[in-house]
Amino acid sequence: xxxxxxxxxxxxxxxxxxxxxxxxxxxxxxxxxxxxxxxxxxxxxxxxxxxxxxxxxxxxxxxxxxxxxxxxxxxxxxxxxxxxxxxxxxxxxxxxxxxxxxxxxxxxxxxxxxxxxxxxxxxxxxxxxxxxxxxxxxxxxxxxxxxxxxxxxxxxxxxxxxxxxxxxxxxxxxxxxxxxxxxxxxxxxxxxxxxxxxxxxxxxxxxxxxxxxxxxxxxxxxxxxxxxxxxxxxxxxxxxxxxxxxxxxxxxxxxxxxxxxxxxxxxxxxxxxxxxxxxxxxxxxxxxxxxxxxxxxxxxxxxxxxxxxxxxxxxxxxxxxxxxxxxxxxxxxxxxxxxxxxxxxxxxxxxxxxxxxxxxxxxxxxxxxxxxxxxxxxxxxxxxxxxxxxxxxxxxxxxxxxxxxxxxxxxxxxxxxxxxxxxxxxxxxxxxxxxxxxxxxxxxxxxxxxxxxxxxxxxxxxxxxxxxxxxxxxxxxxxxxxxxxxxxxxxxxxxxxxxxxxxxxxxxxxxxxxxxxxxxxxxxxxxxxxxxxxxxxxxxxxxxxxxxxxxxxxxxxxxxxxxxxxxxxxxxxxxxxxxxx
RNA sequence: CGGGGCGUAGCGCAGCCCGGUAGCGCGCCUGGUUUGGGACCAGGAUGUCGUAGGUUCGAAUCCUAUCGCCCCGACCA
Numbered sequence: 001x002x003x004x005x006x007x008x009x010x011x012x013x014x015x016x017x018x019x020x021x022x023x024x025x026x027x028x029x030x031x032x033x034x035x036x037x038x039x040x041x042x043x044x045x046x047x048x049x050x051x052x053x054x055x056x057x058x059x060x061x062x063x064x065x066x067x068x069x070x071x072x073x074x075x076x077x078x079x080x081x082x083x084x085x086x087x088x089x090x091x092x093x094x095x096x097x098x099x100x101x102x103x104x105x106x107x108x109x110x111x112x113x114x115x116x117x118x119x120x121x122x123x124x125x126x127x128x129x130x131x132x133x134x135x136x137x138x139x140x141x142x143x144x145x146x147x148x149x150x151x152x153x154x155x156x157x158x159x160x161x162x163x164x165x166x167x168x169x170x171x172x173x174x175x176x177x178x179x180x181x182x183x184x185x186x187x188x189x190x191x192x193x194x195x196x197x198x199x200x201x202x203x204x205x206x207x208x209x210x211x212x213x214x215x216x217x218x219x220x221x222x223x224x225x226x227x228x229x230x231x232x233x234x235x236x237x238x239x240x241x242x243x244x245x246x247x248x249x250x251x252x253x254x255x256x257x258x259x260x261x262x263x264x265x266x267x268x269x270x271x272x273x274x275x276x277x278x279x280x281x282x283x284x285x286x287x288x289x290x291x292x293x294x295x296x297x298x299x300x301x302x303x304x305x306x307x308x309x310x311x312x313x314x315x316x317x318x319x320x321x322x323x324x325x326x327x328x329x330x331x332x333x334x335x336x337x338x339x340x341x342x343x344x345x346x347x348x349x350x351x352x353x354x355x356x357x358x359x360x361x362x363x364x365x366x367x368x369x370x371x372x373x374x375x376x377x378x379x380x381x382x383x384x385x386x387x388x389x390x391x392x393x394x395x396x397x398x399x400x401x402x403x404x405x406x407x408x409x410x411x412x413x414x415x416x417x418x419x420x421x422x423x424x425x426x427x428x429x430x431x432x433x434x435x436x437x438x439x440x441x442x443x444x445x446x447x448x449x450x451x452x453x454x455x456x457x458x459x460x461x462x463x464x465x466x467x468x469x470x471x472x473x474x475x476x477x478x479x480x481x482x483x484x485x486x487x488x489x490x491x492x493x494x495x496x497x498x499x500x501x502x503x504x505x506x507x508x509x510x511x512x513x514x515x516x517x518x519x520x521x522x523x524x525x526x527x528x529x530x531x532x533x534x535x536x537x538x539x540x541x542x543x544x545x546x547x548x549x550x551x552x553x554x555x556x557x558x559x560x561x562x563x564x565x566x567x568x569x570x571x572x573x574x575x576x577x578x579x580x581x
Numbered sequence: 582c583g584g585g586g587c588g589u590a591g592c593g594c595a596g597c598c599c600g601g602u603a604g605c606g607c608g609c610c611u612g613g614u615u616u617g618g619g620a621c622c623a624g625g626a627u628g629u630c631g632u633a634g635g636u637u638c639g640a641a642u643c644c645u646a647u648c649g650c651c652c653c654g655a656c657c658a
Contacts (some may be wrong), residue, residue, distance in 0.1 A: 012607065012619070013593050017651050037650065091582095143582075146651090261658070281658065309657055327656065341658040370658090490617055526618035533618095544617060554617095 001483065003519045007044045010531050020216060022465035023148025025474050029535045031461070031482075038145025038153030045535065046461065048482035050156065053460055054135055056187050056479060057158050064180035066131040066160050071113040073137050077103030079112040083433045094139045106139040111430045111452060114161040118448055119436035125165045125446075128438065129173050133160030135457060147218075150418065150462040160453040165440065170425060170449040174206050177423050177453045181210050184455070185421065189477025190464060193417065195221050196231035198313055199424070206425035206451075211417030212463040221417045222399045226410030233414070234313045236399045237406040241305075242363035250366045250380030258375040261342025263306030266368060266377055277306030278361055278369040278381075280344035282328040282337070282353075285321055299328055299336050299353045301346060303361045303369070303390070308397040318356060318394050337372045345370035347378060347387050357383075357390035358397050418463040419456075426450040465536075474536025475558045478579070483517035485509060485575055486537040488529060490544030493522050501553070501568055502543050508572040514579060533558065539578065541571055 009030035017034070018024040026032045031046030042050060058068065077095070080086040085093070086105075094106040107113070114132055122128065135158045145153050162173035178194070185192045190212050197209040209232055211221055222236035223229060231237075260266045263277040281304065284297035300321065304310060315321055333341055338350040346355055346369060361367075368379045383389055401414045428447040430436070437445035460480075468475045478484060487509075489502040502518065509516040517537060519528050525544075532540060542554040542563065553571050554563035557578075566574055 011592060015592070016587090016594095019651075034650095144652095263658090279658070281656085304657090312656065327658085333658085344658065494616085524616055524618085524620065526616090526620080528619090529617085530619050542617075546617070 001515075001517050003517055003521045006517070008521070008531065008535075009043065009045075010534055018148065020147050020150070020462075020466070021469060022150065022462040025465055025469060025534070025536075026148060026461065029474055032149065038142055038151070040149060040152060040154075042458075045482050049461055049476070049480050050457060052480055052482075053188065053457055054158075057135065057184055057455060057457070060180045060184045060187070061133050061158070061160060063183075064131075064176050066133045066162075066177075066180075068134060069117075069132050070134045071107070071110050071117075071136065073107055073139070074104050075107050075110075075113055077105055079116055079434075080105055083112055083430055085112070092140045092142065094141045107136070108138055108140045109157075109452075109454070110134070110136070110159055111161065111426070111450075112434070115430045115434045115436050115448075115450070118161075118163050118431075119434060122163060122436075122438050122448065125438055125440050128448075129162060129164045129169055131160055131162040131173060131177075133158060133453075148462055149458045150466075151218075152458065155459060156457040158455040158457055162451040162453070164449040164451075165438070165446065167427070167449055170427075170451055171206065174423060174425050174451050177451065178208060181421050181423060181453070181455070185210055185212075187479055188460065188464070189479050190420075190460075191467060192420070193221060193223060193230050193415075195223070195417070196235055197422065197424075198232065198235045206423075208423050209417075209419045210421030210423075210455075212420050212460075212467055213415055214418050214463065214466040215416050216466050217416035217418040219417045219419055220398075221415050222403075222412045223415070224405035224407065224410050225413055227405060227407050229405050229407045229409070229412075231406075233398050234311065236412070238308075238311075238359065238395050238397050238399045239404050239406060240359035240363050241403070242360055245363045245383065246365045248365055248380070248382040248385055250382075252381055252386045253379050254371050254373075255377055255379050256375060257343075257377045260375075260377075267306060270368065270377075270379065272368065272379075274307040275305055276364075276366070276368055278303050278345070278364065278367050279306050279308075280346070280370055281310055282333050282341075282344065283315070283321065283325045284328040284332055285323065285325045297328070297332065299332060299351075300325070301344075301353045301355045302396055303346060303355065303357045304397050305358065305360050305364065306368075308358065308360070308400070310396060311398045314394070314396055318392065318396075320354065339370070339372040339374060343370040343372065343374055343376060345372055345378060345381075346390075347381065348372045354392070355390045356392040356394050356396065359393055359395055360397070362390060362393040418459070418466060420460050420463050421453075421455045423453045424451060426452055469536070472530070473534035476536040476538055478538050481515075481536065481538050483515050483535075483537045484579065485514055485516040485539040485541065486532045487516060487518045488525075488532060488540060488542045489519065490525050490542065490546070492520050495545050497545055497548050498543055501548055505541065505543070505553075505572055509575065512572075512576055514575065539575060541575070543568075 011028045014024035014027050033041040096104050138157045139154050164170040192212045194208050197207040199207045220233040222233050257266050260269045263279050267274040281302040283300040286297045287295040336351045337344050365382050367381050371378045403412045405412050431448040436448045440446045465474050489498050491498050506518045538558045540556050551568050552565045553568050555566045556563040
């Protein structure tokens with residue numbers, strides 16, 4: 001492509017409403033332009049990258065046996081009522097009406113549509129397994145769109161849906177997609193990690209997120225450098241840090257801790273380790289009677305070590321809290337504990353509450369906790385001696401770096417990631433309400449076993465940039481770059497020597513099928529080079545009279561700190577060689 | 582949804598408090614000089630000051646409403 005025939009529109013300064021690096025760089029490089037909150041135009045430069053990503057996804061999906069189709073952006077509400085998601089999805093689901101006042105939605109995902117196809121078309125087990133996918137525009141009316149294309153409202157997603165005759169076969173389909181995703185993200189040139197993820201209401205163990213590693217990621221990943229264990233922190237299992245409870249050494253003592261409400265403050269004040277303190281978290285589970293009238297909420301006390309933090313997803317798995325819970329309000333806390341928050345603990349309650357100890361807390365001894373009296377804490381607290389054993393022991397906390405790995409091999413490390421892919425076993429959650437069945441070998445109808453597999457195509461742009469950029473701009477992995485090679489002539493329009501050498505190289509690269517951009521715009525060298533770096537084209541050849549007189553040109557990879565002088569006769573071969581490597 | 586902030590030229594901003602013919606830098610156009618890291622000189626174009634009302638002789642400026650955008654929060658006792 002000749003730059004003069006293309007559209008390059010860079011910005012020296014990013015608009016002030018851009019908040020993160022990838023968004024600023026995409027705006028500056030002319031890849032996107034904002035049209036509304038969370039809604040972007042994809043400019044020619046950005047679209048080239050999207051197309052490259054899509055091509056790799058298609059190749060690998062097809063290679064894995066998935067079949068492409070295309071489902072509509074606008075879908076009838078009835079389908080979504082069948083699965084109950086019309087009610088459940090909430091405000092994120094964009095609802096619209098047509099001229100006849102009929103309800104429609106703008107798809108945030110396509111389980112309903114694809115299940116409708118399946119129940120209409122799949123009649124026999126002989127047609128299974130099958131995996132349909134499409135690459136389509138999605139809309140989720142995020143309550144707060146931000147981070148540019150990373151959390152936009154309109155975005156492009158590749159979503160695939162597998163249909164199988166039974167769970168064993170569905171597991172095979174799942175594994176195939178898992179393997180395909182590994183290949184896709186590797187081919188895209190990203191540093192990523194497949195992590196175990198929460199399965200939410202669906203349950204089971206088959207759910208993995210593919211996380212692009214980046215310090216600015218919204219997700220936290222726990223992984224074990226010594227093994228292949230990796231999980232979203234929401235899910236990562238926290239083992240007890242104390243193997244067994246030691247015998248009490250200290251007497252239970254009420255100690256004044258004036259004005260010290262937080263564990264950190266108490267530890268500092270008493271000159272003890274934070275890991276000796278226990279924090280109290282009070283939850284409330286709302287109850288109703290048979291007639292749906294509200295009853296007083298059930299109050300729970302969760303105990304965590306002072307240096308640990310609550311994991312709400314885990315709390316949601318505790319029997320009794322699994323329906324729903326909220327944080328107790330101050331009135332409830334005073335009613336049950338006789339004290340305002342800050343000095344709460346498990347001893348001396350006004351009314352009985354359910355006490356759940358985190359696994360680590362359950363094995364602590366001589367610990368410090370609130371005395372349910374303002375400005376007072378207890379030290380030397382011991383289970384069994386000073387208070388009854390907890391009603392329940394559970395894994396309630398987020399893992400922290402240095403925790404033992406749940407697979408028993410080494411310790412966990414923590415890093416940040418950006419979720420770009422998710423594979424999920426669905427079972428019959430959609431086929432059941434939609435009555436999507438096939439005839440089995442026994443001649444009887446059976447529910448389709450499903451799986452779903454998503455890749456955030458447009459989010460990948462942002463994720464790649466977050467992972468790979470410098471102060472000059474984007475550094476694209478080769479496979480995603482809008483152009484693979486930039487040819488930067490110095491004086492293309494005023495030096496026959498330069499023009500000839502440049503045209504020759506360009507023709508040769510094009511013939512070889514290499515995606516080269518010849519910058520023939522006639523910009524001054526400084527502007528041209530700065531823009532090419534901002535755009536992030538990985539390979540660059542600078543050709544000017546100065547070098548050409550010696551028969552030389554300059555090659556520089558976007559990551560190189562300096563250019564390499566190359567014989568003009570060898571440059572094409574050098575690039576071809578680098579690209580095939 | 583709660584709190585805060587901002588809407589003035591394509592982008593970045595000033596002007597607003599204290600009402601009186603709308604400015605700066607970059608970018609853009611023309612001509613010239615330049616040409617190996619975001620050039621220089623000269624000339625030029627570009628605004629319903631987010632929108633709608635109101636106050637006033639007069640509103641970017643004051644008042645009201647409204648729309649848009651951004652940030653923080655909506656767990657950590």
